[in-house]
Amino acid sequence: MNAMLYFSVVLIWGTTWIAITAQHGEFSPVIGVFWRFAIASFILFFILILSKRLQALSLEDHLFCILQGLCVFGLNFICFYSAVAYMNSGLESVIFSMAVLFNAVNSHLFFKQKVTKTFVPAAICGIVGICALFWHDIISTDLHWQTLWAVGLCMLGTYGFSLGNMISLRHQRRHKDIFTTNAYGMLYGAMVMALLGLGLKQDFLPSISLQALIALFYLAIAGSVIGFTLYFILIGRIGAGQAAYSTLLFPLVALIISTIWENYHWHFSSVLGIAFILLGNWILFTQPSWLLKYLGKSRQKSCSDM
Template sequence: MNLALYLTVVLIWGTTWIAIAMQRGPVAAPVSIFWRFALASSCLWLILVLSRTLKRLNRRDHLFCLLQGCCVFGFNFYCLYTAAAYISSGLESVIFSMAVLFNALNARFFFGQPLKPQIIGAALLGGCGILALFWRELCATSLSTTLPLGVGLCLLGAYGFSLGNMISTRHQRRGLDTLSTNAWAMLYGALVMGLIALLRGERFMPELNLRYLGALSYLAIFGSVIAFGAYFKLVGRIGASQAAYSSLLIPLVALTVSTVCEGYVWHPNAVAGLAMILAGNLVMFARPGRGVGAAE
């Protein structure tokens, strides 16, 4: 069962990046995000209501669900959808894996958890990895502002996702039901993105073609409802640290898909950069005094 859940998370989240790229076009990013999480929250709400497992929350918990929705199901995806216009989906997933490092820093800031001794090494590996990953582009004489913008948006999205994880940690410490808080957070995230789209005067009509609607359905049902459900179930079975090892394999899946679908070319510097970023993530999960592969 654990292996099935693990593979579900890796394969689904490793392929959602190309689905995000497939939604690029005339539909504005806030509108695409609105439809994604409106559909996802509707499905999750239906499941919880029919199974009678939806838990009530107080006003303060609803406020934190609103913040979680903005961080995890709203603005971070706004950054990622926008960045998809500047860099490939596979590279987005690699940069987004830096959320592991942001989690450690935010846990220290918000909960006073001590920083692991290896965090400096992980940060250096991650930073050098991103530099190596885009070395060819950085050395190009015609370098424009789009590449730094794409990388910056991915990092900003990863940090927003990390903030959402801190709110989820707060929920769990209070003993709140994860699926119930996710259902509310998805709903709030969809409403906030819908409000932004409305204020900007965007059209809410999605593209009525197989490419867009197929990507939307995959992101909502598989990427949001099923993958999040599998991930949190895995966390409950084997612990958060071991479940987080999925972040080591998701970029590999995403880059493989990007190679096939987007023509991503593997240069030596890209291979070295990917290796350093994944090594940095692996270092984050190691216990001091034990092998790098030791999980907490």
């Protein structure tokens, strides 16, 4: 079950990259995020009310849903959508892969969760793999102040995503229905985007192409309603650190799509990157005994040296 959830998230979020590209330039970041989560929250509430599964939440729960909306259904996407004007998507994916480390650290800080022995080598393999996979994008990026600003935005957006993961874990530990908390979180995120859009006097109904409209509904339904629900369920089952490892895999799906539709050219570093990412996944999920034994010996040696 965990493997099915994991790879469903990878497949869904891996395909959202092409959808974001399809609507880029036709929406402002604020309006694009608003419509995405306004539609997603409407669908979730409709399903919950129709099935009589909408759960009553306390004031405290609603406050955390507001925070969740800001962290993972709103401001974090503003960061990424704004950064794309100065940075290619490959480098954004590299930075977003930091969610693995952010989640591990935040899980320990907020919930005292222990980091598994194999997490560090698996995360290292994944991050090295992502860097190798997008190496040509990295070295082709001009490091001027706009790029540094974009890097900062991406780091901020990634950390916001990680904080949203912690809030979801908080909800699940208090046995709150994940569909209900997601629905309210998306609603509050959309409301904040609406206020920003009004304050900035942006057009909520711009003239857009059919392609952008299809992309919007795909992002709202598949990327948000289904993708985030499966991802947060995965957090509750295997922990935030391991669930976030999917952020290292979905760029592979995006790259395959790019090869077919955008004529992406493969290099040796791309193949090397895939090998490292697959190795990291294998380490994380199989927990090989030889590695555990080696890590145990290394820890004992370091302690004896002290």
